[in-house]
Amino acid sequence: MDATTLNFYxxxxxxxxMLLIGVVAGDAGSLSSLGVVGLxxxxxxxxxxxxxxRVFYFVSLREVGLARTTPLTNxxxxxxxxxxxxxxxxxxxxxxxxxxxxxxxxxxxxxRRPGSQ
Amino acid sequence: xxxxxxxxxxxxxxxxPSFAKLGLSTGxxxxxxxxxxxxxxxxxxYGMATLMGNRPRLWGVDRxxxxxxxxSGILNALATLSYFIALNLELVSVVVAVSCVANPLVxxxxxxxxxxxxxxSRQVVVGTVLAITGTIIIVS
Numbered sequence: 001m002d003a004t005t006l007n008f009y010x011x012x013x014x015x016x017x018m019l020l021i022g023v024v025a026g027d028a029g030s031l032s033s034l035g036v037v038g039l040x041x042x043x044x045x046x047x048x049x050x051x052x053x054r055v056f057y058f059v060s061l062r063e064v065g066l067a068r069t070t071p072l073t074n075x076x077x078x079x080x081x082x083x084x085x086x087x088x089x090x091x092x093x094x095x096x097x098x099x100x101x102x103x104x105x106x107x108x109x110x111x112r113r114p115g116s117q
Numbered sequence: 118x119x120x121x122x123x124x125x126x127x128x129x130x131x132x133x134p135s136f137a138k139l140g141l142s143t144g145x146x147x148x149x150x151x152x153x154x155x156x157x158x159x160x161x162x163y164g165m166a167t168l169m170g171n172r173p174r175l176w177g178v179d180r181x182x183x184x185x186x187x188x189s190g191i192l193n194a195l196a197t198l199s200y201f202i203a204l205n206l207e208l209v210s211v212v213v214a215v216s217c218v219a220n221p222l223v224x225x226x227x228x229x230x231x232x233x234x235x236x237x238s239r240q241v242v243v244g245t246v247l248a249i250t251g252t253i254i255i256v257s
Contacts, residue, residue, distance in 0.1 A: 005171045008162040009178070009186035011155050014194030018152035021198075027146035034145060039153065041140030046154030049133035051161040053126055060122035072123035077217045079131030081210035087135035088142075090208050099255035103214045106248025109240050110221040 003058045011050065070111040077104045134200075134209045141205050151198045214255050218248045 022028045060069040077100060084090040092100075141150050166173050203212045222245065229237070 002166065002169060002171050004162055004169060005166040005173050006182070006186065008159065008166055008173045009182065010190040010193060011159055011162065013187045013190035014197070015152055015155040015159065017191055018148055018155060018194050018198065022146065022148035022152055025146070025148055027148045030144075030146050030149050034149075034153075035143055038140050038143030038145045041136045041143070042145065042150050042153040043157040045133045045137035045140055046157045047161060048129045048136060050155065050158040051165070053129040053133065055165065056122050056126040056129060060120075060126055063119045063122055068120070069123045069126075072120060073126045073130065074217060075124065075127035076131040077214055079127055080134055080213040083132045083135045084138075084209035087132070088138050088209060090210060092210065096208075096210055096255055099251045099253075100210060100214055102247050102251025102254065103218055104251075106244045106246070106251055107217050107221060109244025110225065110248060112240070112244075 004055070007050070007054055067112070071108045074104060074107045074111060077107060131213070134204055134213055137201055138204045138209055141201060147198060147201050147205065150201055151194060154197065154201075155194060211255055215252055218252050222248070 019028070022031075057069065057073065060072075081090065081092050081096070081100060085092060137150070137154065140153075141147070145153070163173060200212065200216065203215075225237075225241065225245070
């Protein structure tokens with residue numbers, strides 16, 4: 001069974017469970033009053049994270065392998081604040097930049113397999 | 118060119134939290150926000166799997182695959198829910214950094230607990246120290 005099919009099978013129970021929790025918590029009523037903008041952003045978040053992101057990830061695994069893919073995908077630590085500056089107007093302070101730099105190098109070392117180039 | 122898929126992944130995974138934060142800022146409850154983000158993906162995955170000749174079946178799926186999918190699906194949904202709650206409370210940069218550090222650290226801890234023969238290299242120790250130091254600087 002391929003990764004996309006497995007991904008589909010694993011997301012189905014998760015989505016159902018979240019809907020059930022929403023119903024029990026009394027949040028389900030908000031579905032009827034959901035605005036188009038909120039829906040579009042959440043749909044974009046889901047598609048970029050769970051569909052496009054994972055498809056790209058699996059293709060990368062096939063093309064260059066896990067040892068090179070994982071450290072490169074950690075670039076998201078540095079790219080996320082840049083995206084947040086443009087999309088949600090978040091500021092990047094010098095302290096945050098230093099911390100992010102350390103996290104990036106640390107996670108790169110943690111996920112890089114010895115001997116990989 | 119071969120590396121563009123990995124860089125594309127990083128780019129997509131970097132943009133997604135901002136989209137989620139924007140969506141949640143409209144007042145959508147966390148549970149419903151998580152449900153939408155997960156549910157919207159299903160037709161795309163179904164279509165992609167069908168195109169690749171592995172159309173997901175509703176019946177007759179191997180029991181082990183179903184159990185594994187159930188467990189990973191539930192954990193994944195709870196992880197997404199807590200991620201969304203964190204995004205609603207904190208800066209995108211902080212949430213992404215903390216989750217990025219926690220992922221390999223927990224994996225390393227699990228490996229150490231269950232596969233005791235695996236030794237910690239100097240690279241892993243230095244990486245851990247740097248990642249934790251960076252996280253402390255970010256959240257302090």
